[in-house]
Amino acid sequence: MNSLIRFTASCLRSGAATHLPRRTDGLVWSNAARFLCAPGNPGKDLGEIVKKDKVVVFMKGTPAQPMCGFSNAVVQILRMHGVDDYAAYNVLDDQQLRQGVKDFSNWPTIPQVYFNGEFVGGCDILLQMHQNGDLVEEFKKLGIVSALLDTEKESK
Incomplete structure (x- = not known):
């Protein structure tokens, strides 16, 4: 089940076709049912997720609303450098992820932060x-191009 939920997150992120699996017990899915896509290799899928964007952050909360000080610090560091285009995954939404x-x-x-996978x-x-300065x-x-480079040049 762990791997299935992790894989679901990558499927939804990638835009893969989603469907509800058939119930064999004759019951109807509730509104709270999770959407699933075809099972795969969860390790491989996380590998694909981290390679999909130049910068990927797994964090508590979202960039707009970080839910811990460390996640907030990462968001602020990226923001200082002018990096706004990155993939962020809220791990509080999925304990198995x-x-x-x-x-x-x-x-x-x-x-956790990833650059180019x-x-x-x-x-x-x-x-x-x-x-x-390594960042x-x-x-x-x-x-x-870091926004801090532009700031340093302007101040000289």
Whole structure:
């Protein structure tokens, strides 16, 4: 069941056709039934999710409403660099996705940040990269010009 729910999240994100599985017991699905798509390899699906966008964040809450200080810090760091176009997944909506992401990255905490499918780390790593300037260089590799570069040039 764990893998099925994680896979469902990737199916819905990817826009794959969704359907309700047939009930064999003659009962009708309730309004609360989850939509499912054809089963696959959940590890592979998380791998596809993190590669789909240049920047992917698994966080508590949403960028508009982070639900923990660490997730908020990641959102603020990205915002300072002018990075607004990224995929964000709220792990509070799906506890099995939350655990699946931890297993996938072998990293015990949320938030988790990925650049071009590669695991970067959590809030502490992103903050350190921001403070020492490495984040600007990583964004450059992604084809993203940090807003902080423009600010530095204007102040000189």
